[in-house]
Amino acid sequence: MASVLSSVRYLLADFIGEDDGPPPILPEGLPDAAVPVVTQGIYLLMEYQGSSYAQLYVDRLRRFIGRPGLDQKTLCEIARLMALRMSYQDPIRIAQLKLMEFENAAGVQGIASGDLVGKFRIDELIGALPAAVAELLLDLLQWLGWTHMPVSIRFSTKTRWGVRRLKIEASLRRWRLFSVRYAKERAWVERWLHMISRSLDKQPSAAPALVQTATMIDGYGDTYRQGVADWHAIIDGLAKPTFDGVLPLVDLAGAIAEARAAAVPDPRQVALKRTIAEIRARALAIGAEAAAG
């Protein structure tokens, strides 16, 4: 009977989306100092999604192992921050975390798990569904003009129904990699890694600052959207033009730090955009002077 069930499970694996293979092997040539961070990253992503997702993490990291100009500390930071960004917080993840908290607290008397009310936008919620379904719904919402409608969701473990609901929400992880949100997160991680890589080629001293830009993005809802918008503003305004050779910015790390200091919670990004424009004007003036002199 067990073998029949196992065969049926294998047959439906694509549909169910189960991904319970063994954890990936640590990449060859990984420095000893990075082993604990990478191992932690692998287990975090195994729990977040599955073994093939953890394998993707290892594959992404492999391109930096033994890379000239990259010290061990920066490599550890890439590994740590990449694992954090790859385990982004969507409603599925929040349900997973809440369930884990509930399971850990079970049996410990006196510890009651409180409710969590997540404030999302409706497009953010629908973005967690598989693209085939989500795209249709998003088109409909756009037509109705409701794309940015705020929605509050309660993640509760106080009742049996609450726990059951969390389990249903957490089970959606099986289709997470087909979601609209995943496509965006994947593009973000790849761009971040690409910028680090370009920095190592063009301006290695700025690489640690670029690695740390991942800390600008955190959480979900408005905080997350603000972080992503600020990050793109800094990369598009400073890092990319410097690597393309269009902006003669000698101290990119300093410029990133200055811009990050100006990034405050403001959807219009007034202060940040002004600071980026000032940095650019300064760099272009210095460049013009150097060319003339």
Added chain:
Amino acid sequence: MRTMIPLRVFGIITNVVLIVSALPSRNYLVIIVQSLVLVLNSYRLHQMLQLVRDVKKSVSSDLSMDWLKPFMTERKYGAGEVLFYKDEKAEDMLYIVSGRFKLVESGMELPVGAIVGELGMLSPLKLRTQTLECVEPGVILSVSYRKVEELYVQNPAFGFYFLRLSSARLFENIAKLEQRLAQQSATAAMSASPTPA
């Protein structure tokens, strides 16, 4: 019965037998269900046979990958959008329908009709070797490696011709590179030769 084509043929025969046997008893439910499955089986068989025929034709003519179009999905891109980055894990094959797309590292612009990533599926690391950026808005058709692998596994004839086609395209690339190398060597030799006084 291990591969898809004989299985579809067997399915069609079964559908016909069941429809015929349900006619005297006027079992409409069986007739309707079997008729629907018959249409589906016939369509998939036709698609599979057409695919093998087109790949086979492509191997002996222009090595094009147009036969993949029916299995591809359309995506629109705006100027400045990056389709993929260098060293990213390759997961799909792309076909440029319209617009302008540039390989950033080499500065090479890809023409309409170009296929990107067809050899990546067979390479061991499956990594993108360059960054592809959209210069002017355009449309791309894409098919995942998983889908091509599915076609490959379902149909040995397709698999065989697909391998021949990929190898032929690889040899064509090698020939182009050899030609470019020969040209560069000739130019270098010309510039190195002493000029008459």
